[in-house]
Amino acid sequence: MKILIVDDNNTNLRLLTGMVQKLHGCSPIPFSSPADALAAMPDLEFDVALLDYMMPVYNGVEFLTEMLHFDKYAGVPVIFVTADLDLTTRMDALNAGAIDFLTKPVDFQEFKARVQNIAALADARRRHSESLHAGQSAGAESLREQEREIIQRITLAAGYKDPQAAQQRMRVAAYSEAIARAAGLPETFCRDIRLAATLFDNTTALASDTSLLKRGKMTEADFRRRTSAGTAGDESTSLLQLSAEIGRTYRERFDGQGYPNRLKGTAIPVAGRIVAIASSFDALISERQFKQAWPFEKAVDYIRGKARSHFDPALIQAFGAAVEEIGAIAFAETVPMGFEAA
Known part of the structure; x- marks a missing residue:
């Protein structure tokens, strides 16, 4: 599972990168410049995005808006990392397409629970899509299990927020x-x-x-x-x-x-x-x-x-x-x- 990390603060970037590396089966794709990350698209391949909210040139919402101009990233779950607890800020992120939030300073256990759940959701959606394209060979019970997992992961993610x-x-x-x-x-x-x-x-x-x-x-x-x-x-x-x-x-x-x-x-x-x-x-x-x-x-x-x-x-x-x-x-x-x- 590849996780894009965009944060202009090098200390935070190193911290988040290290946390991702501790997660089983996850590898980080770190960028300290949102402009550089956008310049690398659409060739970048990632399953989840972790975005800082306050960044120069492009803030997190502006970055996400630009990212979603590429159709291949339309279904990628996005988690915002922010010290701003203001509801307006969070609504801006949700309006842009964020699925979850992490509040600075980031606690590793919370980070692990949330990111692993979102990563598993992304993987379940990918497997379900592949199974649907495979048609009958996937098996009804296999599809059902994947759908149960997707619903469970969505429910967990929603529960984190409220x-x-x-x-x-x-x-x-x-x-x-x-x-x-x-x-x-x-x-x-x-x-x-x-x-x-x-x-x-x-x-x-x-x-x-x-x-x-x-x-x-x-x-x-x-x-x-x-x-x-x-x-x-x-x-x-x-x-x-x-x-x-x-x-x-x-x-x-x-x-x-x-x-x-x-x-x-x-x-x-x-x-x-x-x-x-x-x-x-x-x-x-x-x-x-x-x-x-x-x-x-x-x-x-x-x-x-x-x-x-x-x-x-x-x-x-x-x-x-x-x-x-x-x-x-x-x-x-x-x-x-x-x-x-x-």
Whole structure:
């Protein structure tokens, strides 16, 4: 695994280079000048990029913008290294396409965990792409394992940036599994939706998850970025396709008044209908900067009251049947990812 490092501070560059060299199977490609690194493109071959934020000539965001003019680097995960904790700075980096951050001074154990996870994500995506191009010879089970790994790595990376939001996704995924099982859906689907729904609101952090850290209302551009990200990927029936399908459809309404496509009734895929209930319920019982958490029973009654308008009435019945299990999930201190269940 080759890791590009761009940092104009030679001390920091040596430190990051040394850290990469300590990682099994990773080799550094260091540059002290962002201009020199850009001049070497597109001949450079690397799987992950570590970029300093504050640099002369090109800062990290400007460098990344220039780097992405080369199509071959479009899918490369980018980690920013910065001493700036300002949210605006981090939003600029996310807008440009960063997937994660490391804060100076960099702790090696944190560096190791984050970079190895991102490197493994890049490798899993590469192997999955190669397997898809290989067609039937790859084997369905092999593809499934690669997709499980990709989803797990994305979830871990998102959790580094915002642990609270990561737990929200774990709860929504667990609620979705409980609703699906109460609705009598096949056991394989119940397990699959638990995995796929972990990405319900940033369906490919493979792409920029700009709005992940935003506080307040999403703009239409934010929403379209998220839902269009979910359209990427292969056309086979797969966990990644299920994640994409959920991301595109969980904001639709049963009465056809949702978005982005105003789908109605069973034209909305069942996974989207389930996650619509699970995500709405969790939003009600969760405290946010702009609202208090609702009491559990009040939230349950509200969701039930939206049958036929917002939600599928048959799935609302399943929600009611699973409400005891949902309560246990809601009040748990932490909710596991559920990857062991696949």
